[in-house]
Amino acid sequence: MINETREVFEKIQWKKLKKQLVYCYKNSPFYQNKMKNYGIEPGDIKSYKDFKLFPFTKREEIYSCQQEYPPFGNLVTIGKEQWHEVHTTTGTAGKPIFVVWSAKDILNFTNFVFRSFSALGITNRDIFYNVFRYGFRMGGLTVHRVAEKFHCFAVPVGVDVLTNTGLEMFININPTVLISFPSEIIRLKDRLGLRKINPKDLALRIAILGGEPGTSVDEIRGLIERPFNLKAYDTYGITEMGPLIGTECLCQKGIHWAEDHYFVEIIDPVTGMPCQPGEMGILVLTDLTKEAMPLIRYWTNDYVALSTERCECGSVFVRTKGAILGGDKDIVSFNGRKFYIFDVQKILWSIEGGVGQEFLVILEGGGTLGQETCILQVERKNDESATEQREFAQKLKEKIEKELKIPVIIEAVPHGTINKYGGLNPKISRIIDRRKPGNILI
Numbered sequence: 001m002i003n004e005t006r007e008v009f010e011k012i013q014w015k016k017l018k019k020q021l022v023y024c025y026k027n028s029p030f031y032q033n034k035m036k037n038y039g040i041e042p043g044d045i046k047s048y049k050d051f052k053l054f055p056f057t058k059r060e061e062i063y064s065c066q067q068e069y070p071p072f073g074n075l076v077t078i079g080k081e082q083w084h085e086v087h088t089t090t091g092t093a094g095k096p097i098f099v100v101w102s103a104k105d106i107l108n109f110t111n112f113v114f115r116s117f118s119a120l121g122i123t124n125r126d127i128f129y130n131v132f133r134y135g136f137r138m139g140g141l142t143v144h145r146v147a148e149k150f151h152c153f154a155v156p157v158g159v160d161v162l163t164n165t166g167l168e169m170f171i172n173i174n175p176t177v178l179i180s181f182p183s184e185i186i187r188l189k190d191r192l193g194l195r196k197i198n199p200k201d202l203a204l205r206i207a208i209l210g211g212e213p214g215t216s217v218d219e220i221r222g223l224i225e226r227p228f229n230l231k232a233y234d235t236y237g238i239t240e241m242g243p244l245i246g247t248e249c250l251c252q253k254g255i256h257w258a259e260d261h262y263f264v265e266i267i268d269p270v271t272g273m274p275c276q277p278g279e280m281g282i283l284v285l286t287d288l289t290k291e292a293m294p295l296i297r298y299w300t301n302d303y304v305a306l307s308t309e310r311c312e313c314g315s316v317f318v319r320t321k322g323a324i325l326g327g328d329k330d331i332v333s334f335n336g337r338k339f340y341i342f343d344v345q346k347i348l349w350s351i352e353g354g355v356g357q358e359f360l361v362i363l364e365g366g367g368t369l370g371q372e373t374c375i376l377q378v379e380r381k382n383d384e385s386a387t388e389q390r391e392f393a394q395k396l397k398e399k400i401e402k403e404l405k406i407p408v409i410i411e412a413v414p415h416g417t418i419n420k421y422g423g424l425n426p427k428i429s430r431i432i433d434r435r436k437p438g439n440i441l442i
């Protein structure tokens with residue numbers, strides 16, 4: 001199917017979508033009610049022109065319906081005897097969402113992630129070092145199942161990669177494939193450096209990275225790849241739909257969506273209408289094959305642009321263009337200007353010595369527009385001299401002020417001040433807003 005023409009592929013995809021709408025209408029009281037409330041029946045959706053008017057599903061709705069009908073809400077379409085596995089979102093606002101999976105869902109999922117990994121040249125001779133989280137997070141288990149399908153040796157590292165045991169194991173086992181987060185592989189390089197180990201002398205040849213944006217931005221990818229002499233590939237996942245639902249191919253020209261399992265749309269957050277190819281909008285996903293808890297037009301709150309140009313790898317699946325940026329929580333509105341936290345990260349990482357450093361944006365002052373202060377705290381190595389720190393801060397300040405057009409105060413802080421776990425939590429909040437009420441906030 002991957003090598004079909006786009007026209008043929010879209011016909012197959014559309015059939016799946018129509019079937020899924022009927023399935024949800026029949027089996028999910030949540031979607032039946034939603035369709036009735038909007039005066040729609042599955043048969044009314046004859047083309048994308050109709051589907052683009054179908055209501056979105058927002059995270060808050062799922063949370064509320066799970067509160068009303070615990071544990072999984074009235075959007076579950078299968079009986080209890082078919083429940084196979086449950087995972088949860090991080091619940092950053094204290095409102096976790098539970099996602100239940102059937103055995104068939106898990107099998108489908110494992111198969112298509114296996115397909116993505118195979119396309120990267122992974123074989124049964126590889127050794128997986130799996131830093132994705134196990135437990136309620138789904139990433140670790142998914143990668144583990146895929147490694148089993150390859151018949152590979154898989155190390156279930158989880159959160160322990162930078163502990164002494166984790167590091168010792170990494171050096172001794174000498175894996176060939178690392179599944180991790182961009183900031184973690186950079187910290188790993190630093191930790192290896194402290195032990196006088198040149199990362200290039202290790203067997204690591206592939207890094208599959210997710211959880212944070214950046215890998216698909218060429219300058220950041222280079223900073224990850226060069227020290228290890230490996231190939232780094234970006235991925236995307238969201239617990240509500242699944243981890244690794246998009247992975248880059250060997251061409252490294254954006255994340256290919258697994259469009260045989262997901263209907264992908266990019267929606268203008270203001271008009272609620274589809275964006276043009278290349279335009280940045282909200283990623284909206286529909287499960288095409290999910291059996292236990294399918295979601296229709298799920299509003300991920302992540303910003304992304306699509307490239308619909310056929311990839312050199314031959315895959316019919318569309319790709320992302322540039323980095324995927326977090327939702328509204330990652331946009332800073334400051335003195336009338338807006339910037340993404342990722343913009344700061346990108347600039348920081350692009351300066352030699354700034355790669356992988358933990359940082360925090362602190363907003364102060366205000367009351368009146370134009371009176372706000374932006375402080376950028378950056379963790380620095382403890383053995384750095386005062387002159388080195390000054391030079392780094394000056395370079396960073398100049399670059400931020402030039403590219404983001406905002407005045408900034410740089411504060412170098414000792415390693416471990418911002419994140420005592422040393423970059424182990426990619427979901428760490430990087431904004432502290434101490435501005436007085438009355439400011440213009442998002």
Ligand SMILES: [Zn+2]
Nearest residue numbers: 249251311313
């Ligand atoms: Zn490709």
